[in-house]
Amino acid sequence: xxxxxxxDIKEKKLTLSEAEKxxxxxxxxxxxxxxxxxxxxxxxxxxxxxxxxxxxxxxxxSFKEIYNEADEKLKIKDKSVFIEHAKGYxxxxxxxxxxxxxxxxxxxxxxxxRYIIEEIKKKTPIWKKEHYADNQSEWLKGNxxxxxxx
Amino acid sequence: xxxxxxxxxxxxxxxDKDHLELEVEDKALMKDLRNEIIKYLDKxxxxxxxxxxxxxxxxxxxxxxNIVSDNYKITxxxxxxxxxxxxxx
Numbered sequence: 001x002x003x004x005x006x007x008d009i010k011e012k013k014l015t016l017s018e019a020e021k022x023x024x025x026x027x028x029x030x031x032x033x034x035x036x037x038x039x040x041x042x043x044x045x046x047x048x049x050x051x052x053x054x055x056x057x058x059x060x061x062s063f064k065e066i067y068n069e070a071d072e073k074l075k076i077k078d079k080s081v082f083i084e085h086a087k088g089y090x091x092x093x094x095x096x097x098x099x100x101x102x103x104x105x106x107x108x109x110x111x112x113x114r115y116i117i118e119e120i121k122k123k124t125p126i127w128k129k130e131h132y133a134d135n136q137s138e139w140l141k142g143n144x145x146x147x148x149x150x
Numbered sequence: 151x152x153x154x155x156x157x158x159x160x161x162x163x164x165x166d167k168d169h170l171e172l173e174v175e176d177k178a179l180m181k182d183l184r185n186e187i188i189k190y191l192d193k194x195x196x197x198x199x200x201x202x203x204x205x206x207x208x209x210x211x212x213x214x215x216n217i218v219s220d221n222y223k224i225t226x227x228x229x230x231x232x233x234x235x236x237x238x239x
Contacts, residue, residue: 096239117239125158128238142159145236
């Protein structure tokens with residue numbers, strides 16, 4: 001089971017309670033909740049917030065692909081996965097991403113959670129613009145998208 | 151033909167709007183559109199090297215949400231998205 005969404009932060013904030021509701025099941029004995037939040041330092045600069053930009057359709061497509069690849073690569077068939085990523089301006093400590101996974105056993109849950117965030121970093125078209133205490137702002141350089149081309 | 155290029159991430163600095171409208175020849179390939187974007191940056195931003203680097207390291211997304219190669223044939227009135235280097239999470 002997969003829940004995948006891009007959340008416009010002007011409409012609502014990301015919350016763990018929704019993730020808990022989605023993944024909790026008596027079929028699974030292990031759950032991992034990962035959140036990414038906005039921190040106050042990067043490259044020796046004082047960060048005050050981050051604007052996240054997203055190509056929503058491609059983001060959702062990549063979340064589904066990552067979920068399906070986990071079937072093939074990790075052989076974890078029974079699982080529940082909740083992925084939400086924020087877009088828009090986030091203040092310090094606000095949640096930019098939630099990845100919640102539930103599996104039968106803890107080994108699978110740890111592996112799956114780590115796999116999903118690392119794949120998102122490589123494949124999911126989301127961008128960050130950092131805002132600094134000196135009123136400057138900057139798009140972070142990022143990595144070229146690794147994807148099969150048609 | 152006129153092509154609408156949707157801007158994302160660092161390429162949003164290319165315009166005050168969320169897209170560019172560029173003229174390419176009929177049957178143009180994606181690499182022709184990439185060159186047109188660079189020409190646009192030469193004209194409007196005096197060839198800003200950082201902007202050109204963004205274009206050269208970007209991939210493009212077709213209207214039906216596929217990442218396409220430089221040899222992809224653009225169809226008439228197709229909406230294309232530029233996908234600069236990514237970094238979410």
